[in-house]
Amino acid sequence: NAGVTQTPKFQVLKTGQSMTLQCAQDMNHNSMYWYRQDPGMGLRLIYYSASEGTTDKGEVPNGYNVSRLNKREFSLRLESAAPSQTSVYFCASQTLGGEAKNIQYFGAGTRLSVL
Amino acid sequence: GEDVEQSLFLSVREGDSSVINCTYTDSSSTYLYWYKQEPGAGLQLLTYIFSNMDMKQDQRLTVLLNKKDKHLSLRIADTQTGDSAIYFCAERGTGRRALTFGSGTRLQVQP
Numbered sequence: 001n002a003g004v005t006q007t008p009k010f011q012v013l014k015t016g017q018s019m020t021l022q023c024a025q026d027m028n029h030n031s032m033y034w035y036r037q038d039p040g041m042g043l044r045l046i047y048y049s050a051s052e053g054t055t056d057k058g059e060v061p062n063g064y065n066v067s068r069l070n071k072r073e074f075s076l077r078l079e080s081a082a083p084s085q086t087s088v089y090f091c092a093s094q095t096l097g098g099e100a101k102n103i104q105y106f107g108a109g110t111r112l113s114v115l
Numbered sequence: 116g117e118d119v120e121q122s123l124f125l126s127v128r129e130g131d132s133s134v135i136n137c138t139y140t141d142s143s144s145t146y147l148y149w150y151k152q153e154p155g156a157g158l159q160l161l162t163y164i165f166s167n168m169d170m171k172q173d174q175r176l177t178v179l180l181n182k183k184d185k186h187l188s189l190r191i192a193d194t195q196t197g198d199s200a201i202y203f204c205a206e207r208g209t210g211r212r213a214l215t216f217g218s219g220t221r222l223q224v225q226p
Binding site: 004031033041044050058090094102103105107108 | 119123146148150155156157158159160163203207212213214216217218219
């Protein structure tokens, strides 16, 4: 059982390049999330998807787009990368109700540097 | 908006107890969580507590919640070097789908 899988693990981009971060979960969760982690700032929500076919903005959505391709996959796209987007990106998926109490499960992260 | 605050750093000796503190502002918080992040890894859920509970114990971990003061703590008994990591407090308010995270407390365990 892989849980939440993110690819790639590392990426270096030049300013203005585009890329897509991939995320897939095999736990049959409805909700999925993208966070960014910056030093001393904890995790900040970029976008989330409550269910297949829906997406909503989080705290810091500017410069990003997302696609909920199906129930398993939720991708994050940087159309024109900027140095301010240098960060570690985490994808998460969430259980709903019951004994699991809305727990979020995280991938291992993508470390992105924009030069 | 909602805010979660933690101290940045804690250093303890192996075998001692560690207490990591967290304060939050959202009075509608329903669940509060503790996550652990080891170097180069994602966040791993350690434990959680429902807002109508005062305490939850799970092996070496004890969570205390003071809802009146909006204060949450995580006590790790008999701290080991393998406990060295960053610990994040997070909360979820009523009706909100996303978690609000603190900035994390780096725990250093010295042999």
